[in-house]
Amino acid sequence: MTKFPTDKPVLVTCGLPYANGKAHIGHLRTYIPADIYVRALKKHGQDVTFVCGSDTHGTPIVFNAEEYNTTPEELIKTYHKHFDDIFKSMNVYFDAFGTTEDATNHNRTHAIVNKLIDNGYVYSKTIEIAYCPVCDRYLPDRYVKGKCPHCAEAARGDECDQGCGKHLEPGELESPVCTLCGDAAEYKEQEHYFFKLSQFQDFLQNYLENLEGTSNARNYAMGWVKKGLDDWCITRNLEWGVKFPGRDDLVVYVWVDAPIGYISFTEEWANANNESWEKIWKDDSRIVHFIGGDIIYHHCIFWPAMLKGAEYTQPWSVVASGMLKIENKTFSKSRGYVVWVEEDYLNHGFHPDLLRYYLATYTSHTKELNFSWPFFQEKINSELVGVFGNFFYRSLLFAYKNFGYIPEGEIESDVLDNIQSTIDGYTEAMENYEFKKAIDTALSLASYGNTYFQSNEPWRLIKEDKTECGRVIANCIQIAKALVVLFEPVVPEKMEDAWKQIGMSSDVHASRYSDATELVESNTPIPKPRILFKKIEDEKIEEMEKISSDRVKKAQEKEHEKGMREDKMESEENINFDDFSKMDIRVGKIVNAEKVEKSNKLLRLEVDIGENSPRQVVAGIAKTHNPEEIIGHQVVVLANMEPAKLCGVDSKGMVLAGEDNGAVLLKPEREVTLGTKIG
Incomplete structure (x- = not known):
């Protein structure tokens, strides 16, 4: 039973990129599958809105602005444009791409926080906050590091990022140290505001049991809910951010105003298109969040509870991706295990659709994805070049050379049945966020097409029976048309070219699944075909591997020098x-x-x-x-x-x-x- 199309409004969002650094392929693990999913829904005829934007608040923004000797405003302006450009370069197109610093988001955040206050879900409390006597400042989140009180691993102020992954409240961190000057911090009392998360325990348990999406999101969140929930501090000591209502000295925690961006971006889209944002966020709708696996806690616990308390619609589905490795090593920018989208990929002439295909088909969406240049080469060469590209080009080239148009001929029922069964398997997998399974299913149709072409030997038939040969080629082009429809969500730019090559004048991006079985029109002129996917040569991969290894080596040398300095400082009390x-x-x-x-x-x-x-x-x-x-x-x-x-x-x-x-x-x-x- 299919979930789409539905007459309910559908909104798809992606976790917001943080506007303090460049885009790497780890970011794309979320945005590319979401874009594929949106394009696939449209092929059902589904009316769907796709929004995202830059996360521009919180301590990392302020921290990086200070480090680069600039202002938060200038920093987010630079990286907001960077991400907007990268997404478009990778054929990811949002209906709205805003920032959490937009006035719309400030206003919506105030409206929601005030509603939570009015409904009795927010209260003030005096707590201990990390304070650095050397820098003479309170230390929220990234400005303080220490030990996690739950697992004793190294942690930052708001999250145990090196150990258990648990969200940490202000004052929980043990042995706090100022990240600015490196001196020991102390705790001082200060008034802050809390959201009564504990009151949503029963609601969240029932909500998660019925939440659509990936099981890793549901199961992870359910585990924390069953352990019991504590109230959540929703204010911080920063000047940069959305001011807490009635307080000039406090801002709301970034994990309050960042997800509210999903609503404010929808508002901006609605205002620009004479639509209503309330039909999505106030009425019965399907809101689908695509997120990284590291922010499940926030999207499946904090966010739905906050929406419930403020009387907004909760997410219908949360889709969480697995983590990323680079060359089978844990992703780490500081250690050099990173691939930058612009400088390492696009600037080297790789087509954006190739990376889209790799990231969507390497493994299941919820499993750990490993990026390796040799694996990338092998997958593109064997699948897109060797299977899809081979069938498409040989069929079109034969038709062009021997007919110049789509020849007449009845499309076999077996061919149409195979196409329809492929569509059914493909759409079911897409609706269940099984992107690899969906695309592998579509690729099997290309394998079927290669077998069909080979077994019917059109090179022999053209000499013996041109009419029968034309019928075989017409069937091949029918298969090619279906492939273009199915692959458009995955490799949209390449399929735009392929659509024109089979003589189609319509917009491939507006094509429906039903178009795949709509019979091709005979006598439609065919232009001289072009190779869709070119083989990636060994020399290029060797070049990319050297860039990667040099980066890792440089990072290791830097880390070694740092360690030597630290060791020397710790071990030598006397100097000569x-x-x-x-x-x-x-x-x-x-x-x-x-x-x-x-x-x-x-x-x-x-x-x-x-x-x-x-x-x-x-x-x-x-x-x-x-x-x-x-x-x-x-x-x-x-x-x-x-x-x-x-x-x-x-x-x-x-x-x-x-x-x-x-x-x-x-x-x-x-x-x-x-x-x-x-x-």
């Missing part, structure tokens, strides 16, 4: 004269001083140490020294201190000070020439 002589300690003069914005402990100093221009140095002396009073003072500076960024301000050196009930600046006993070395 050679070590001391490496320190470039000089006398300088403070020529300017001012407080660092957002910090009551740090001063930004400009120190003249005898160079062409003063050095910028950040010093933690604001509580003991007024900026105006220290201008003109000579101080001692460690000039070759490794550059650092404190509260977003670059520091190139260290002003030396002692500690005696506050910072005590070290000074020469008398005025000396600026730049005088100490040693």
